[in-house]
Amino acid sequence: MIFKKFNIExxxxxxxxxxAITVLALLSVIxxxxxxxxxxxxxxxxxxxxxxxxxxxxxxxTFSMIEYDGSHSYGRxxxxxxxxxxxxxxxxxxFATIIGVVVGVSRLSDNYLxxxxxxxxxxxxxxxPLILQIFFWYFxxxxxxxxxxxxxxxxxxxxxxxxxxxxxKFIWTNFNIFLLSVIAAFxxxxxxxxxxxxxxxxxxxxxxxxxxxLATLILIPLITFLFLGVSLTFEYPVLKQLSSxxxxxxxxxxIIPELxxxxxxxxxxxxxxIAENVRAGILGVGKGQKEAAASIGLNKNQIxxxxxxxxxxxxxxxxxxxxxxxxxKNSSLAAAIAYPDIVLVFAGTALMQTGRAIExxxxxxLTYLTLSISISxxxxxxxxxxxxxxx
Amino acid sequence: MIKSIKTWIFVGFASxxxxxxxxxxxxxxxxxxxxxxxxxxxxxxxxxxxxGLPGFSNAxxxxxxxxxxxxxxxAVAAAVLGDADKVKYxxxxxxxxxxxxxSGEIDVLARNTTWTLSRDADIGLTFVGVNFxxxxxxxxxxxxxxNSVNDFKNGISACTNTGTTTELNMRDxxxxxxxxxxxxxxxxxxxxxxxYDAGRCDTYTTDKSGLAAQRTKMSNPDEHKVLPETISKExxxxxxxxxxxxxxxxxxxxxxxxxxxxEYGVNSSNASSLKDSExxxxxxxxxxxxxLGAAFGLDNEWSLRIIEQVGNYGESYKKHIADTGIxxxxxxxxxxxxxxxxxxxxxx
Numbered sequence: 001m002i003f004k005k006f007n008i009e010x011x012x013x014x015x016x017x018x019x020a021i022t023v024l025a026l027l028s029v030i031x032x033x034x035x036x037x038x039x040x041x042x043x044x045x046x047x048x049x050x051x052x053x054x055x056x057x058x059x060x061x062t063f064s065m066i067e068y069d070g071s072h073s074y075g076r077x078x079x080x081x082x083x084x085x086x087x088x089x090x091x092x093x094x095f096a097t098i099i100g101v102v103v104g105v106s107r108l109s110d111n112y113l114x115x116x117x118x119x120x121x122x123x124x125x126x127x128x129p130l131i132l133q134i135f136f137w138y139f140x141x142x143x144x145x146x147x148x149x150x151x152x153x154x155x156x157x158x159x160x161x162x163x164x165x166x167x168x169k170f171i172w173t174n175f176n177i178f179l180l181s182v183i184a185a186f187x188x189x190x191x192x193x194x195x196x197x198x199x200x201x202x203x204x205x206x207x208x209x210x211x212x213x214l215a216t217l218i219l220i221p222l223i224t225f226l227f228l229g230v231s232l233t234f235e236y237p238v239l240k241q242l243s244s245x246x247x248x249x250x251x252x253x254x255i256i257p258e259l260x261x262x263x264x265x266x267x268x269x270x271x272x273x274i275a276e277n278v279r280a281g282i283l284g285v286g287k288g289q290k291e292a293a294a295s296i297g298l299n300k301n302q303i304x305x306x307x308x309x310x311x312x313x314x315x316x317x318x319x320x321x322x323x324x325x326x327x328x329k330n331s332s333l334a335a336a337i338a339y340p341d342i343v344l345v346f347a348g349t350a351l352m353q354t355g356r357a358i359e360x361x362x363x364x365x366l367t368y369l370t371l372s373i374s375i376s377x378x379x380x381x382x383x384x385x386x387x388x389x390x391x
Numbered sequence: 392m393i394k395s396i397k398t399w400i401f402v403g404f405a406s407x408x409x410x411x412x413x414x415x416x417x418x419x420x421x422x423x424x425x426x427x428x429x430x431x432x433x434x435x436x437x438x439x440x441x442x443g444l445p446g447f448s449n450a451x452x453x454x455x456x457x458x459x460x461x462x463x464x465x466a467v468a469a470a471v472l473g474d475a476d477k478v479k480y481x482x483x484x485x486x487x488x489x490x491x492x493x494s495g496e497i498d499v500l501a502r503n504t505t506w507t508l509s510r511d512a513d514i515g516l517t518f519v520g521v522n523f524x525x526x527x528x529x530x531x532x533x534x535x536x537x538n539s540v541n542d543f544k545n546g547i548s549a550c551t552n553t554g555t556t557t558e559l560n561m562r563d564x565x566x567x568x569x570x571x572x573x574x575x576x577x578x579x580x581x582x583x584x585x586x587y588d589a590g591r592c593d594t595y596t597t598d599k600s601g602l603a604a605q606r607t608k609m610s611n612p613d614e615h616k617v618l619p620e621t622i623s624k625e626x627x628x629x630x631x632x633x634x635x636x637x638x639x640x641x642x643x644x645x646x647x648x649x650x651x652x653x654e655y656g657v658n659s660s661n662a663s664s665l666k667d668s669e670x671x672x673x674x675x676x677x678x679x680x681x682x683l684g685a686a687f688g689l690d691n692e693w694s695l696r697i698i699e700q701v702g703n704y705g706e707s708y709k710k711h712i713a714d715t716g717i718x719x720x721x722x723x724x725x726x727x728x729x730x731x732x733x734x735x736x737x738x739x
Contacts (some may be wrong), residue, residue: 043634
C-alpha cells in the first residue's frame with residue numbers, strides 16, 4: 001500500500017523525487033569539496049579554524065571609521081574593511097543616482113546642447129573599463145594635485161592636496177539632543193504629509209506640505225541650539241611642518257585621495273547606466289499620459305513630477321537595483337589603489353599575515369553576498385511600494 | 392523537467408571527476424619525491440619570483456629573468472634537470488606568493504621572502520636557508536631635511552607593500568617611537584614607488600636592498616636617499632612546500648653549494664679543472680669524490696653543474712647586486728671567513 005504513494009504515476013512523488021536527487025547530488029558535491037580541501041590541507045600541514053579572528057592583527061590601516069590600530073584583532077580589522085566598503089558604496093550609490101537622474105533627464109531635454117553633452121557623457125564613461133577609470137582618477141587626476149604646502153585652499157578652511165582633502169571637523173556638544181530633534185522633525189514631517197494628503201483627497205485642499213516640512217526640519221533642530229545647550233564648533237586643518245620640505249595638515253578631517261578617486265570612478269561609471277535606465281523609464285511612459293496631464297493644465301515640471309516619474313519609477317527601479325549591486329561589488333577594485341576596503345584589508349593583508357586563505361576568502365564572499373542580498377531586499381521592498389496599487 | 396535533472400546529475404558527476412583528477416599534486420612525503428618526479432616529467436622547475444625587483448628577480452625587455460633569487464631557481468634546474476635555463480618563472484605579488492606555493496602552482500618560491508616563525512610553522516611552508524641578509528630601512532627625499540629616523544614627526548605618511556613583514560615592522564617601529572603616522576599599503580611595488588615619487592607619502596619603507604633597487608626606478612634617483620638606521624632583521628631565502636623532504640633538501644643544498652663553492656674558491660670557470668684537486672671538500676663539490684647526489688636521487692655531478700652553469704654565490708652577488716650599483720658593499724652577505732655571516736653546513 002505504502003509503495004503506491006511513491007508510484008511514478010503519483011504526480012506529487014514524480015515532482016518530489018527528482019528534486020530530492022538534485023539536492024542530494026549538490027550536497028554530496030559540496031561535502032566532497034570540503035573533505036577534499038581538508039585532506040589536502042592536512043597533508044600540507046595547514047591548520048583550519050577561525051580562532052585567528054581574535055588574534056592581534058598588528059598592522060595599521062590608513063583610514064578607519066571606528067577606533068582601530070594594530071593592537072586590535074583581525075576580527076576588528078575585518079569590521080574596519082567592511083565599514084570602508086559600505087562607506088564607499090553608499091557614497092557611490094548616492095552620487096551615481098543623482099548624476100544618473102540628471103543625465104538621464106538631460107538626454108531627453110529639448111535643448112540640443114544639454115542633450116548632446118549628456119549623450120557624450122554616457123557614451124564615454126560607460127565604454128571605458130572601470131579599473132582604467134579608477135587608475136585615471138587616482139594616478140592621473142589626483143596625482144596632479146599640489147603638495148600640502150601649496151594646497152588648493154577653499155577660504156582657508158579646507159585644503160585639497162595630493163595627500164588628501166582636509167576639511168573642518170565638527171565638534172558637537174550634546175549631539176544626542178540634536179540627533180533626537182532631527183528624528184522628531186522627521187516624525188512630525190510624516191504626520192504633516194499624511195494630514196496634507198488626507199486634506200487633498202477628502203476636500204481637494206492643496207496644503208504647502210513641502211514648505212512646511214522644510215520649515216519643521218530647520219526649526220526643531222534650531223530650537224535645540226537656542227534653548228537646549230546644543231552647540232557646534234569647527235576645528236580647521238592647519239598646515240604643519242614636519243621637516244624642511246615635508247608638510248602635512250593637522251586637525252580637521254582628512255579625506256584620503258584613495259577614497260575620492262574610488263568614489264568618483266564608481267559614481268561616474270555607474271551613473272551612465274542609471275541615466276540610461278532613467279531615460280528608458282521616462283520614454284516607457286505612454287505619450288497619452290503626458291498629453292492628458294498637459295490638457296488638465298499641469299506645467300512641465302508638474303507633469304514630470306506628478307505623472308511621468310511615478311510611472312517611470314516602476315520601469316527604472318529593477319534595473320537600477322542591478323546597478324547598485326554592481327557598484328557595491330565593483331568597489332572591491334579598491335585594492336588596486338590602496339583604499340582599505342574589505343578586499344585589501346581582510347582578503348589582502350590579513351590573508352597574507354595569517355595564511356588562512358580558505359577561511360578568509362569564504363568570510364569575504366559571504367560578506368559580499370550578505371551586502372548584495374540586503375540591497376536587493378531593500379530595493380524589492382521599494383519596488384513593491386512603488387508598484388501599481390490596483391484599487 | 393526530467394531532462395534538466397539529468398543535466399544536473401551529469402554536471403554533479405562531472406565536477407566530482409574533475410576534483411578527483413585535481414587531487415594529484417602534493418600528497419604526503421614518502422621516500423620518493425613527488426615534486427622531483429613531476430619536475431623531471433615536466434622538464435622544467437616551476438619557480439615563483441617577484442614582479443620585478445632589480446638584483447633579485449627582474450625580467451629584461453625580452454623576458455629573460457635574472458637576479459640572485461633567480462639564480463637559486465637556476466641552480467635547482469641545473470642540479471635536477473641538467474640545464475639551468477629550464478625554469479618556468481611565475482611573477483607573484485606578496486599576497487599571492489604563499490598560496491601559489493601551497494597550491495602547487497610553483498615548487499620553489501625565490502622571491503625575497505623573509506623567514507619568520509609564523510610563516511615557517513603555521514602555513515605549510517618550509518624555509519630552506521638564507522640567500523640574502525637584509526633589514527628594513529626608510530627612504531626619503533634628500534632635500535627633506537630628514538637625516539635619521541629620529542627626525543620623523545607625528546603625521547608623517549609612509550608607503551609600503553601590503554602583505555609583507557614590512558607592514559608589521561613599520562607599526563612596531565612607529566609605536567616604539569610614539570609617532571602617529573599614516574600607513575598607505577599598495578599591492579604592487581611599482582605602485583608604491585609611483586606614490587612615493589609623486590609625493591603621496593613622505594617616506595618609503597621596505598627592505599634596504601629593495602630600497603636601493605627601487606631607487607633606480609625613480610624619475611630622479613639622485614633626489615632620494617636611504618636613512619642609515621635598520622629597524623628589523625630580514626633574512627630572505629627560498630621557500631618550499633612542507634611535506635616533501637627530498638625536494639626540500641635539493642633546494643637547500645643547491646643554495647648551500649653556491650655558498651660553499653665560494654668559500655673553497657670554486658667558480659664557474661675553474662670548476663671542471665678542479666676534479667683532481669688535493670682538497671677533498673673541493674672534490675666533493677665538483678663530484679669527483681663521494682656519492683652525495685644519490686641521497687636525493689640525483690647523479691654525482693649535480694653540484695658541478697650548479698657551479699658551472701650558475702656560478703658560486705660571490706659571482707652571483709657581483710653580477711646582480713654589486714655591478715648593477717644596488718649594494719656594492721656585501722656587508723653581512725660576506726662569507727664568515729671574511730667578516731660576514733654567510734656560513735653553511737659542510738657538504739659531506
